[in-house]
Amino acid sequence: xxxxxxxxxxxxxxxxxxxxxxxxxxxxxxxxxxxxxxxxxxxxxxxxxxxxxxxxxxxxxxxxxxxxxxxxxxxxxxxxxxxxxxxxxxxxxxxxxxxxxxxxxxxxxxxxxxxxxxxxxxxxxxxxxxxxxxxxxxxxxxxxxxxxxxxxxxxxxxxxxxxxxxxxxxxxxxxxxxxxxxxxxxxxxxxxxxxxxxxxxxxxxxxxxxxxxxxxxxxxxxxxxxxxxxxxxxxxxxxxxxxxxxxxxxxxxxxxxxxxxxxxxxxxxxxxxxxxxxxxxxxxxxxxxxxxxxxxxxxxxxxxxxxxxxxxxxxxxxxxxxxx
Ligand SMILES: Cc1cc2nc3c(=O)[nH]c(=O)nc-3n(C[C@H](O)[C@H](O)[C@H](O)COP(=O)(O)OP(=O)(O)OC[C@H]3O[C@@H](n4cnc5c(N)ncnc54)[C@H](O)[C@@H]3O)c2cc1C
Numbered sequence: 001x002x003x004x005x006x007x008x009x010x011x012x013x014x015x016x017x018x019x020x021x022x023x024x025x026x027x028x029x030x031x032x033x034x035x036x037x038x039x040x041x042x043x044x045x046x047x048x049x050x051x052x053x054x055x056x057x058x059x060x061x062x063x064x065x066x067x068x069x070x071x072x073x074x075x076x077x078x079x080x081x082x083x084x085x086x087x088x089x090x091x092x093x094x095x096x097x098x099x100x101x102x103x104x105x106x107x108x109x110x111x112x113x114x115x116x117x118x119x120x121x122x123x124x125x126x127x128x129x130x131x132x133x134x135x136x137x138x139x140x141x142x143x144x145x146x147x148x149x150x151x152x153x154x155x156x157x158x159x160x161x162x163x164x165x166x167x168x169x170x171x172x173x174x175x176x177x178x179x180x181x182x183x184x185x186x187x188x189x190x191x192x193x194x195x196x197x198x199x200x201x202x203x204x205x206x207x208x209x210x211x212x213x214x215x216x217x218x219x220x221x222x223x224x225x226x227x228x229x230x231x232x233x234x235x236x237x238x239x240x241x242x243x244x245x246x247x248x249x250x251x252x253x254x255x256x257x258x259x260x261x262x263x264x265x266x267x268x269x270x271x272x273x274x275x276x277x278x279x280x281x282x283x284x285x286x287x288x289x290x291x292x293x294x295x296x297x298x299x300x301x302x303x304x305x306x307x308x309x310x311x312x313x314x315x316x317x318x319x320x321x322x323x324x
């Protein structure tokens with residue numbers, strides 16, 4: 001129930017625009033690297049100093065106007081320039097909807113192409129993050145078109161989708177990130193049960209490690225991580241064929257530990273003013289992250305506007321009967 005609640009909060013446009021005006025609040029600063037590029041480069045340098053590479057995500061939700069998509073594209077181009085100028089070990093993650101996928105496919109393709117082209121000039125990889133089921137096919141279409149011109153592009157396979165096995169086979173020659181999947185999906189298209197999702201994730205990881213190009217195993221789940229460690233050892237899979245990925249601010253000690261054990265490790269570094277939807281999805285995955293919120297709400301008086309708005313919404317939903 002809490003998962004549904006936070007997913008619906010993440011889709012609330014009013015709270016999303018309200019949050020943008022107030023900077024990082026409610027504990028979001030623990031999981032979002034900064035609101036601007038300078039702060040983000042500082043965070044990347046700190047992680048690089050521990051042997052951890054980064055993938056940078058310019059946060060953004062609800063992009064329905066061309067000007068907003070163009071602004072997001074410019075910001076991502078600026079990030080690419082900053083990565084190059086500062087010579088940090090980082091690449092780009094982007095969400096096609098932020099670049100206009102909901103406005104016009106070809107407009108979005110041109111935006112993403114410009115980003116991939118600029119990144120390619122500097123040898124920087126670009127990952128197309130995967131969003132909800134409705135965006136899956138057009139996102140793969142983007143990948144198909146871009147990969148005809150560039151090889152510095154890859155994507156994500158979400159293990160909760162029933163079609164994930166077909167997709168991973170089709171895209172085996174790409175650098176792929178394998179995740180469980182973060183959105184609410186129907187049982188017609190996605191496994192609902194955690195055990196089934198975990199089992200599928202393991203199958204997909206093993207298959208891609210044995211048959212694919214480069215595998216990014218993106219999870220905070222120690223059971224899956226331990227399983228992968230065993231699997232690569234048993235099958236003599238070298239460390240340069242895969243990496244572990246986690247989100248910025250999560251399981252920090254485990255991130256450092258894996259890097260110090262000699263595994264390639266990459267931290268997903270989200271930044272920007274549009275942090276609200278991302279933060280709500282993290283709360284949906286792990287309501288214990290509410291600790292972050294509680295600490296902030298009780299420690300600081302300044303969080304009131306967003307805190308009260310979200311709190312009222314949460315309470316309202318909690319007191320209602322469970323909806324379908
Ligand atoms: C780098 C990265 C990129 C991603 N990109 C995408 C994407 O493009 N599209 C998409 O749909 N989703 C993406 N996701 C989100 C992903 O789909 C999952 O929703 C998210 O990672 C939660 O699942 P999990 O695998 O981490 O494990 P969970 O199933 O959330 O957790 C499994 C177990 O791990 C332990 N655990 C988890 N978190 C913690 C913690 N913080 N502290 C202590 N123990 C913990 C707990 O025991 C928990 O029961 C991404 C995730 C990562 C890490």
